[in-house]
Amino acid sequence: MTRTPPRALSIAGSDPSGGAGLQADVAVFTRLGAHPMAVPTALTVQNSVGVAEVMPLPAAFVTRQLAHLLADMPPAATKTGMLGTDEVVAALADLLDGRPLPNLVIDPIRHASSGAELLTGPGHRLLAERLLPHAALITPNRDEAALLWGQPVTNGADAARCAQALRESGARAVLITGGHLPDKNHVVDTLADAEGITTWRHPRHMGAVPHGTGCALTAAITAHLAHGLPLRESIRRALGYVGRAIRAAHAPGRGRPYLGDGREFPQE
Ligand code: PLP
Numbered sequence: 001m002t003r004t005p006p007r008a009l010s011i012a013g014s015d016p017s018g019g020a021g022l023q024a025d026v027a028v029f030t031r032l033g034a035h036p037m038a039v040p041t042a043l044t045v046q047n048s049v050g051v052a053e054v055m056p057l058p059a060a061f062v063t064r065q066l067a068h069l070l071a072d073m074p075p076a077a078t079k080t081g082m083l084g085t086d087e088v089v090a091a092l093a094d095l096l097d098g099r100p101l102p103n104l105v106i107d108p109i110r111h112a113s114s115g116a117e118l119l120t121g122p123g124h125r126l127l128a129e130r131l132l133p134h135a136a137l138i139t140p141n142r143d144e145a146a147l148l149w150g151q152p153v154t155n156g157a158d159a160a161r162c163a164q165a166l167r168e169s170g171a172r173a174v175l176i177t178g179g180h181l182p183d184k185n186h187v188v189d190t191l192a193d194a195e196g197i198t199t200w201r202h203p204r205h206m207g208a209v210p211h212g213t214g215c216a217l218t219a220a221i222t223a224h225l226a227h228g229l230p231l232r233e234s235i236r237r238a239l240g241y242v243g244r245a246i247r248a249a250h251a252p253g254r255g256r257p258y259l260g261d262g263r264e265f266p267q268e
Contacts, residue, residue, distance in 0.1 A: 006226040007073055008034035010219065011066065011092070012081030013042040013054075013118060019258040020112075020212030021081060025219040031263050032223035032241070037075060039065045042084040042118075048211065048253030050114030056084035059091035066095060077103035077226035079218045080131070086123035093130035103225040106135040106171070107218045108144050113211070113256075124148075133170035137231060139218050140166075145176045156188055156199070163192035173231055177217065191235060198232065200239055210249045210257040217242045220262070240264075 008029045015021035022038045029036035041062050045053035069075070078101050083089050096104075108127055110119050119127065128148050132138060146153045148169075149162045153176070163174040173193035184204070191198045220241040224234035241262035248260025 005033055005035040006076040006228070007037055008219075008223050008226040009037040009039065009069065009075035009078040010081060010222070011039045011041060011062070011078065011083075012215070013044055013084065014040050015044060015046055015212070017047045017211075017253065019048065019210075019252075019256075020215045024212040024215045024259070025079065025081065025222075028216050028219035028241075028262075029223050029226075031261060031266075032220060032227075034076075034223040034226045037069060037073070039069070041088050042082055044082075044116075046116075048251070048255030048258065050255065051112050051116035051118075054084065054116065054118070056088065059085065059087035062088050063091045063095050066092075070099060075101070075226070076228075077105070077222045079105040079107065079222040081107050081215055081218070082109055082118040083123060083127065084119060086120055086126050089119070089123045089126045089131060093126070093134070096131070096134045100134060103136050103222070104134055105218050105222050105225070106131055106138045107214060108132075108138055108140050108148060109214065110144055110147065113209070128169070132166070135171040135173075136225070137173045137175060137221065137235075138166065138171040139175045139177060139214070139221070141177045141214060145174075156190065159188070159190040160192070160197045160199075163190050163197065167192045175235060177214065189235075189239060191232070193231065200236070202239070202243060205243075205246050208256050210246055210259045211255070212259055213242060213246065216245055216259050216262070 010025035026036040042056040166174045178188040220238035245259040245262030249257040
């Protein structure tokens with residue numbers, strides 16, 4: 001038999017247009033050499049213009065999918081994306097309290113860029129309270145970070161203070177993605193981990209940010225963690241992956257652009 005690729009799991013919502021959510025995560029996992037596993041938490045009606053409708057799945061069905069996988073093929077690394085409801089967050093937290101998962105990356109997403117709610121307000125508060133302590137890394141954008149912190153994040157100094165504060169409240173490491181910070185020419189991503197603060201600065205991509213960029217970043221970090229790379233190296237490589245995927249963006253529909261293949265040397 002050939003070598004088994006490391007298993008990476010996404011627990012997230014379905015995006016039938018293939019730009020974000022589970023479908024995007026599976027594409028990134030596959031491109032980065034991980035075996036892709038996908039537990040849906042919700043279905044959406046959506047295309048490149050936006051999310052028209054959301055149908056959350058029953059929480060017990062979400063955790064039964066997960067428990068069945070864990071009994072047979074536990075993942076080396078896992079990410080969570082859209083969780084939908086506070087019931088799903090609570091059921092997931094109950095499961096994790098009894099069976100912690102290694103290399104758990106949590107994207108504390110609340111709204112899609114198009115405005116649709118991907119997790120309820122009570123769900124977001126419960127996520128902060130019960131899921132963050134299980135996370136090896138959380139990856140809020142500026143708005144999500146401010147919501148979790150309870151204070152505005154308007155510049156790099158705020159991002160560093162916020163990342164440290166969120167780390168103290170439970171997550172082992174916090175990456176605040178800076179795509180939304182008001183620096184005209186650069187994007188700054190801020191990591192707080194056991195070694196302190198690290199920042200990455202990249203030239204800002206001009207034009208619309210492609211759909212699913214946050215999903216792809218956490219999926220790429222998760223794939224690298226599944227391969228056994230340390231957290232910072234996984235983040236560094238994932239930021240490179242997403243930067244290249246943004247430069248390779250294309251427009252499959254009438255709405256926002258979609259990410260392309262972010263590998264350095266895409267295969268035939
Ligand atoms: N749909 C699903 C199922 C998602 O998980 C996400 C992001 O997590 C989105 C839509 C929104 O993606 P974006 O805000 O990049 O358009």
